[in-house]
Amino acid sequence: MEILLVINPISGDINKSDFLDFAKRTLSKSKIDYHLYKTTGDKDCEELNHLIGIYSPKKVIIAGGDGTLNMFLKPLIEHKIQVGFIPMGSANGMAVELDLTDSLEDLLVKFIKSKETRPLDVLSINDSHLLLHLGDIGANANLVANYDKDESRGMFTYARHFWSEFKNLKSFEFEIKTDQNEYERKGVMLAICNGKKFGTGIPLNSVGKMDDGLFEFVVVKAIDFSDLLKAALSKFDDDFEIENLETIQAKTATVKFKQPRLLQIDGEIMDEFTELHIKVLPKALRFIQ
């Protein structure tokens, strides 16, 4: 089969029926053999793995938020499938990082037609979680967890949780041991970046590349977090530079915390950890260009 199209019907609270109609029309008109899978929120990864087994698709095109793409990384990497991503989530940090600026329809057409792929690094954490774009521990992870628990969505709700997290910022200590060096640091947030940008497109570091075989820790202190807050709420000012954020590059690293800390990966809350063992899986995901 040529294409397995995966759609998360609930991501970003976006109605996808127009997009879906467009996709079905385009694929049928081009006489492309495809299968459509709508995620259910239950065992979607297993189901995708199963569908890949049945249909052996050449490409999997995923329409949803960052969490939707993240959810399928394991089978997509294992089966070495060409992957297209149509950002239809609430924050869409991945889209900014990957420069997916075309309209959703144009992106779909591009992914259908293209024969080019760009292999992207993926980070493996504790051999159990995969990270494509950004993870963090501390203030932002707490914020995401509280936002998830809230029944209302959208920028206003996000801003409300941002302020409440901001008013209660607590620094914590951590030890980082990379393949190069050891560090003892304190901050309100420790970001783990495969690229440069934070959720809404604000640069967190200036060196991250998604295909350089390296990842970056960014240590965010309370004072920097207030800049981050301003940047996030000023709505995605690309020129915004956060100065003085310490960036630590690594191929592999272990991080230790004194107490269990909540980890957020690609917009989804994972679990609490006292240790993280992180390594790069170089050029593991075949992303369609």
Ligand SMILES: Nc1ncnc2c1ncn2[C@@H]1O[C@H](COP(=O)(O)OP(=O)(O)OP(=O)(O)O)[C@@H](O)[C@H]1O
């Ligand atoms: N049909 C469904 N009903 C309920 N939950 C679903 C369904 N399909 C997928 N999910 C859940 O959606 C989550 C992924 O959503 P995703 O992160 O892509 O969207 P978002 O949170 O709106 O966007 P963003 O990450 O950009 O903020 C996963 O936790 C997944 O289990």
